[in-house]
Amino acid sequence: MRGRAGWFFTAPAAVLFAVFFGYPLVASLVQSFQTDADGETVWAGFDNYTRLFQDPLVGRSLVNIALILAVQVPLMLVIALGLAQVLNLSWLRFRSGYRVAYFLPAVTTLVAYAVVFRVLLNTDSGLLNQILGTHIDWLNDPTMARVALIGSITWRWTGYNMVILLAGLQAIPKEQYEAAAIDGAGSLRTYVSVIVPQLRPVLLFCLITSTIGTLQLFDESFVLTSGGPDNATLTPVLYLYENGFQQLDFGYAAAIAWLVVALTGLLSLVQFRALRTKS
Amino acid sequence: MTLTRRHTLSLTALGLLGAAAGCASGSPKKSTKQATEGKELTGTVTVWSWDVAATALKRLGPEFTAKHPKVKIEITDIGYDNAYDKITIGLKSGSGLADVLTVETDHMQTYAAQFPTGFLDLTSVASSMKADFDPSKWAASSDKDGKLFSLPWDSGTAALFYRTDLFATAGIDPKSIATWDDLITAGKTILARTGAKLLVSDVSNGAGPVPTLMQQQGAGYFNAAGDITLDSPATLAAIDIVKRLNDAGLILNVKGWDALVSANKDGKVACAPSGVWWAGTLATEMPELSGKLGVMPLPAVTAGGGRTANNGGSTLAVPGQSKNPDAAWAFVRFCLADVANQVSMMKAEGLFPAYLPALRDPYFDAPQKFFGDAPIYQMFREQTSKIPTITYTDDYAKAGDLLDSVVPGVLLRGKDPKSELKSAAAQLAGQTKRKLA
Amino acid sequence: MKRLAHLPLLVGAVVSLFPFYWMIVAATHRTRDLLHSPPPFLPGDQLFENLRRLEETVGFSRVTLNTVGLTVVYTALSSVISAMCGYGLAKFRFRGRGLLLAVLLATMMIPFQVLLVPLFQMMANVGWIDTYQAVILPFLANSFGIFLMRQAFLDFPDELIEAGRLDGCSEARIFYRIVLPAARPQLAAVVIFTFISQWSAFIWPLLMLNSEDKYTIPVALSRMIGQSRVDYSGLMLGAFIATLPIMAVFLAFQKQFVSGLLGGSVKG
Numbered sequence A: 001m002r003g004r005a006g007w008f009f010t011a012p013a014a015v016l017f018a019v020f021f022g023y024p025l026v027a028s029l030v031q032s033f034q035t036d037a038d039g040e041t042v043w044a045g046f047d048n049y050t051r052l053f054q055d056p057l058v059g060r061s062l063v064n065i066a067l068i069l070a071v072q073v074p075l076m077l078v079i080a081l082g083l084a085q086v087l088n089l090s091w092l093r094f095r096s097g098y099r100v101a102y103f104l105p106a107v108t109t110l111v112a113y114a115v116v117f118r119v120l121l122n123t124d125s126g127l128l129n130q131i132l133g134t135h136i137d138w139l140n141d142p143t144m145a146r147v148a149l150i151g152s153i154t155w156r157w158t159g160y161n162m163v164i165l166l167a168g169l170q171a172i173p174k175e176q177y178e179a180a181a182i183d184g185a186g187s188l189r190t191y192v193s194v195i196v197p198q199l200r201p202v203l204l205f206c207l208i209t210s211t212i213g214t215l216q217l218f219d220e221s222f223v224l225t226s227g228g229p230d231n232a233t234l235t236p237v238l239y240l241y242e243n244g245f246q247q248l249d250f251g252y253a254a255a256i257a258w259l260v261v262a263l264t265g266l267l268s269l270v271q272f273r274a275l276r277t278k279s
Numbered sequence B: 001m002t003l004t005r006r007h008t009l010s011l012t013a014l015g016l017l018g019a020a021a022g023c024a025s026g027s028p029k030k031s032t033k034q035a036t037e038g039k040e041l042t043g044t045v046t047v048w049s050w051d052v053a054a055t056a057l058k059r060l061g062p063e064f065t066a067k068h069p070k071v072k073i074e075i076t077d078i079g080y081d082n083a084y085d086k087i088t089i090g091l092k093s094g095s096g097l098a099d100v101l102t103v104e105t106d107h108m109q110t111y112a113a114q115f116p117t118g119f120l121d122l123t124s125v126a127s128s129m130k131a132d133f134d135p136s137k138w139a140a141s142s143d144k145d146g147k148l149f150s151l152p153w154d155s156g157t158a159a160l161f162y163r164t165d166l167f168a169t170a171g172i173d174p175k176s177i178a179t180w181d182d183l184i185t186a187g188k189t190i191l192a193r194t195g196a197k198l199l200v201s202d203v204s205n206g207a208g209p210v211p212t213l214m215q216q217q218g219a220g221y222f223n224a225a226g227d228i229t230l231d232s233p234a235t236l237a238a239i240d241i242v243k244r245l246n247d248a249g250l251i252l253n254v255k256g257w258d259a260l261v262s263a264n265k266d267g268k269v270a271c272a273p274s275g276v277w278w279a280g281t282l283a284t285e286m287p288e289l290s291g292k293l294g295v296m297p298l299p300a301v302t303a304g305g306g307r308t309a310n311n312g313g314s315t316l317a318v319p320g321q322s323k324n325p326d327a328a329w330a331f332v333r334f335c336l337a338d339v340a341n342q343v344s345m346m347k348a349e350g351l352f353p354a355y356l357p358a359l360r361d362p363y364f365d366a367p368q369k370f371f372g373d374a375p376i377y378q379m380f381r382e383q384t385s386k387i388p389t390i391t392y393t394d395d396y397a398k399a400g401d402l403l404d405s406v407v408p409g410v411l412l413r414g415k416d417p418k419s420e421l422k423s424a425a426a427q428l429a430g431q432t433k434r435k436l437a
Numbered sequence C: 001m002k003r004l005a006h007l008p009l010l011v012g013a014v015v016s017l018f019p020f021y022w023m024i025v026a027a028t029h030r031t032r033d034l035l036h037s038p039p040p041f042l043p044g045d046q047l048f049e050n051l052r053r054l055e056e057t058v059g060f061s062r063v064t065l066n067t068v069g070l071t072v073v074y075t076a077l078s079s080v081i082s083a084m085c086g087y088g089l090a091k092f093r094f095r096g097r098g099l100l101l102a103v104l105l106a107t108m109m110i111p112f113q114v115l116l117v118p119l120f121q122m123m124a125n126v127g128w129i130d131t132y133q134a135v136i137l138p139f140l141a142n143s144f145g146i147f148l149m150r151q152a153f154l155d156f157p158d159e160l161i162e163a164g165r166l167d168g169c170s171e172a173r174i175f176y177r178i179v180l181p182a183a184r185p186q187l188a189a190v191v192i193f194t195f196i197s198q199w200s201a202f203i204w205p206l207l208m209l210n211s212e213d214k215y216t217i218p219v220a221l222s223r224m225i226g227q228s229r230v231d232y233s234g235l236m237l238g239a240f241i242a243t244l245p246i247m248a249v250f251l252a253f254q255k256q257f258v259s260g261l262l263g264g265s266v267k268g
Helices: A002-031 A047-054 A056-086 A095-107 A110-121 A127-132 A142-169 A174-180 A186-215 A219-224 A236-246 A250-275 B002-014 B019-023 B028-038 B051-067 B083-093 B105-114 B123-132 B135-140 B164-170 B180-194 B210-216 B233-247 B257-265 B278-285 B325-336 B339-349 B356-360 B376-384 B396-413 B417-432 C006-027 C047-058 C060-091 C097-109 C112-125 C132-139 C143-154 C158-166 C171-182 C184-199 C203-208 C217-222 C232-258 C260-267
Strands: A034-037 A040-043 B043-049 B071-077 B100-104 B158-163 B271-275 B293-296 B314-317
Touching (some): A002 C097, A002 C112, A002 C171, A047 A250, A056 A236, A056 A250, A110 B257, A110 C006, A110 C232, A142 A219, A142 C006, A186 C097, A186 C143, A219 A236, A236 B396, A250 C112, B051 B071, B083 B100, B083 B105, B100 B325, B105 B396, B158 B164, B164 B293, B233 B396, B293 B376, B314 B325, B356 B376, C047 C060, C047 C232, C060 C132, C060 C143, C060 C171, C097 C143, C112 C132, C112 C203, C143 C184, C158 C171
Parallel strands (some): B043 B100
Antiparallel strands (some): B100 B314, B158 B271
């Protein structure tokens, strides 16, 4: 009886996944063991996978996203959490306005995003350099390009996570977070000890989805830096795209994809184990 | 596989491949005529294109239908930005493509080699027209066995666009520039006297003008046999020039189309080595510069060397999966192998014909107001037939990616070009199983 | 103190919104006047001219209607599927549950780009290319939304569900009348995210749609990027207008977050 109800609720999703993901997932796995020779698709054994380990650009792209994972994801989640908390305060005026303002970056059309950021980051005439009074070569210097990338990802996705956290805050009894709301230094500790544990499942959700998002990072580095300069912002999925869609090496692209899957799975598992609620 | 075979058969039955099947001694032109004009064409022909190319085809569609009333032409503008994702996936899937595809010249050999049955072999129906097309384009549209897979549309004949006012202020006579060395020397003077750099290039992220400089010397990433020449002396010479340009502070390193256009518009650079289509961009986006621009052939790498290359330009191809290949080919031929239509596309959309007979039209001798009444297209016409032919192969994109890593390394991090190229070539050989030349 | 809180918030909001301001600036100039370095920083007077061109070149009103229809249908179906599946996974033990969870995770972890070719082949085989069902069906089941909803239902007290059963409610009724209302904040978030994902989807609609009159906004706007000219002002205008409905949807649904009473009452 219960089992049947479980099926009833999950059936639509299960059927859709079976039809539209089952085959593509298997096909991509099969493809990762194949290669093209003179226009014919032939078996390649583990060649594509062994090539992963010899390819310096794969290593480079992994280092790049490890950096983003270590710096950008915590930075973004801390800001998002702070914002969610503040924009949930009942006495704060213009909350809706702020929420929209912080959320809007997540909905920018990619082409518009690219143009705007190139204009802002232009070395000679960009607004950012003018405000900072600097002459930083944001997109052509490997280190600064990474900084620019991290900044622009944070700009785009902080509000998104803020919304998830805002929704999560609603599950916490009102009295508790009203009591813990920041009105002075003393209650910051209350906040950390009372609210954060309650938010743990939602935080874990944000952390895992941001981790997945980082491992699959494509849009920002594709439109802002095309992986450059000197591959400093190359990501595994951008490299996958270059191999598959530009160099037409679909077998190798599929192998990169499954490397990403393996790494994502591993990292998510670690995070899940480390942050799981005890109950 | 079955799909491919079915289409080959139907084509043979239609007589399109008749010449290839052994009737080569007869006049191939005649057999084409029978195939395309002897039988009444019917059905729908879908076409994918983008930008002004789509505009041109949308204009010519009704004219074709007027001649072939039973054929319906449907043009879709698929946008340029991700057009190749759409085309690649259709080729890889063996289905879902339009009957006619716009494919840029430098993509064609990669596609043809990777998907040998992906495109209709046009050799038998088009080979009689070979002499009428820009030879470098024809070669780029053919595979290593000489089979033709697409018909050249517009040429990307490269030349040096320059600001006559900045040259005058700096006291440089454009006629004195014959080699890149001359241009570098002149560039230093221009920079000192006007503050303008020489040219825009995104050399922190790619090879910049290196491929153009290579092609000027008749060199590509591969030789005619398909062996790797990525580390050839021609590549070294090209990188050396770009390095000297960069070291002298003559390259404005910016990214993106908007930045390229604005740098030229605002006079931050004095030159733009580019394809003939750049004239259209100039006229549209910078009308205020009218009369301040000139064009000359590219400076040679070494004195007396080649002064042009190919930069851009497209072709039209018929995918093997097309269900209406006869009408599709007839439409391609109508648009591209026709003097009046090619000239009209030059006049209306600025697409410079790769079809050489069209270049004899008086329009190409006319003075161009924007360029101070200089008849610039005469020069482009003259250079078009001189564009060196290079071999692209299906590993063109791979080789290009490697070069895109080598050049920033040399320019920004002072790496040794010779050893960098050598290791890139070795890496390419490992990935592609090709020999080093 | 309370007033002071606005200062950092305002600074942050300006940073967040500045690119949108610049989109307005770009949308009100001619492209050729925009292509200066530095570009203009005050709005121009070409708004209506740009609007006219946007309508003329890509049929903007038509593609907007297409996008609205497609997105509304997608959001409604997908949100319901996410909520149902999330509930099923959170509150029921059944055979295949583990497998379903694994598949859900896998779909989130695999780079979407590698699934495009097989998915395209499927659509071509059933002859669905250039149809709207091909655009929305493959992504109707959305792991992200399902997990978000599952998370919301995990904390829901089993006793309330049991009470509903004792009252003789059907499982569907329990879900709809008792469980779902308690998850309104999360459901609102899922609605917003689903709406955005379809509204701004680009690659898949581009691959599926072959007729200009069926295009969605992002696909149509990509037509303004050419090889040798890019219509930046039209592009920015289109992109800006495209964010307006999202803003409306967000404002409409974010109210749900404020109704914290719900979350509290369930716990308490």
